Amino acid sequence: MRGTKQANEATAKKLAKELGQFRENPRSHLPAMAFSGKLRWGRTDPVTKTLSEIEKIIKKKDDLKWLSKRMMAKRGDDVAKAFAGSLHASHDEQFSMVGQFNSGSFGSGSYVRRGDGKPGYLAGIQNFANLTLRMLPWEDHAKRGMYFFSWEGGFVCTGPKPQPPKDWLEDVLKRSRFNLSRADIDGHPVWTTEGLEADDVHSGASSATGYVAFRFHSGAVVGLGLDALATFSKKDAPFVHHLALSMLPPLLPSVLSLDAVWTPEGWPETQPLPEASVEGISKVLDAWQGLTMNEGIVASAMKQTVMEGIQDGVLIGEVWLEGTSADAIVSALEDHNGSTEERLLAAEIIRLAVTEPHEDSIGLRIEAKG
Known part of the structure; x- marks a missing residue:
């Protein structure tokens, strides 16, 4: 079968462990609901509907005949169908043939083909330890306005409002390539790379060393020095990519605003930068956030555009x-x-x-x- 391969020993053991845990506690592979489940006019949200369908499947998790029918159903919820197929596969004693799923955004993983579920959904359910891939089965729900956040300590759906849990941000920053220090200002955490003052980043003060500030709508702030950004190498994942792929949909503007500060040494502190320089900074940030600019040149591009906008002196x-x-x-x-x-x-x-x-x-x- 196309996309199927012989499983090596390591892959077989990994799947056996993952599916064994899944069979023992299927609910652990579902997002926790940090939302009441009710939309405007009393409508039930799509995630709650899917979870209700899955609950019926969990009650039949050891009924292989019933699971066989459910995983091949022509109608019904696609996530539930993949869930039924994965539960059926969890009863296998050996895993000799597996499918291989690859996605440029969600990552890759081996999985057991079972039933008529979508390959990506099967892979996401069967590779729950993959923090990004496990969100894939819920992509259609995200397209319908629901938000999900995934991190080492949890996986939640916050409903139609993007409200990232505090633990989510702490974990995402911990797993980034930056060494960040934390300070608390006005009751909100401010993380900064070495050489930056938390108070300056929080207030947006001018800086000759320069920084980019991620200002979360929750009040948290993350300041990355331009010197730290410049350490980017080919083996590193861009920070904005790392951050965005910890949530679904991966839309950073829904949870934060982005700004940057850099002025040449000697620039008067009370004098704002020319409009052309400010617009140039915005274009650089947009290109970086849109992954059309290499993270390693963000600092130099920002400095260049600021200096090109200065016409005096x-x-x-x-x-x-x-x-x-x-x-x-x-x-x-x-x-x-x-x-x-x-x-x-x-x-x-x-x-x-x-x-x-x-x-x-x-x-x-x-x-x-x-």
Whole structure:
């Protein structure tokens, strides 16, 4: 059968263990309801309806003849059908042939084909230890407006309102690649990477080192320094991807807002960035959140767009100057190549371009190649 393979010893043992636990306690593979189950006008939500169907199946979990009919039913709930097929498979003594499910979003897993259930649903139920894959059977419910959150310590449905449990966020951050410190401000947790001050991130204060802030609607804040973001490697999962795939639907704007702060060294604290710089930051964040920008270049892209939006003063590397003091310009050029005389000459040229501007010097940009 297409998509079926011979199970190796490790896969067979893993499935035997997973399905054994499933048969012993089927309800442990279901999302807990953190919701009353009632929608507007007294309607019952789709998750509660599915759980009701599954409860009927659980009561017949040892009736193989009944399960055989239910898992092949042409009508009825798709999750319940896969649940019945998985319960039927849990009675097998050996697992020699298995299916292999692969998804770019939900991950992969081996599973026992049984009944007419969808492969992804069977894989999700039979691989409950996979925190992302176990949400897949509930994707249609998510499309109908229901929210799910999955983490090491639980799996819940919060109904039509995206209300992530406190433990969910703590676990997701713990499993990320970042080493985060926690502080509590105004009764809400604030996590930050090394080098950031929790108070600054919480208040959105300007920063020469820079950071991205994830501001959850619950009040929690996560601050990631631009230097920490720049450590991204090919083996790492993008943080926004890691975060989004711990919930269903994976829509981060439903639970948080995202903003970023970076200003060149020397930029006046009380002076806001130009509108072009602010818009540039938003575009970088949108590209990152949409997974069209590599996480490793978010920091450099953000700095570049901020500097390109600044039209006043002088930028030397990542240092901003008013440009009226030759001494200040010479000091900023200290780390650049050239003799003392060359730096003095360059400083005077830059100063004159600012204090006595000519149309040829407005917007002047000097790079290593000229």
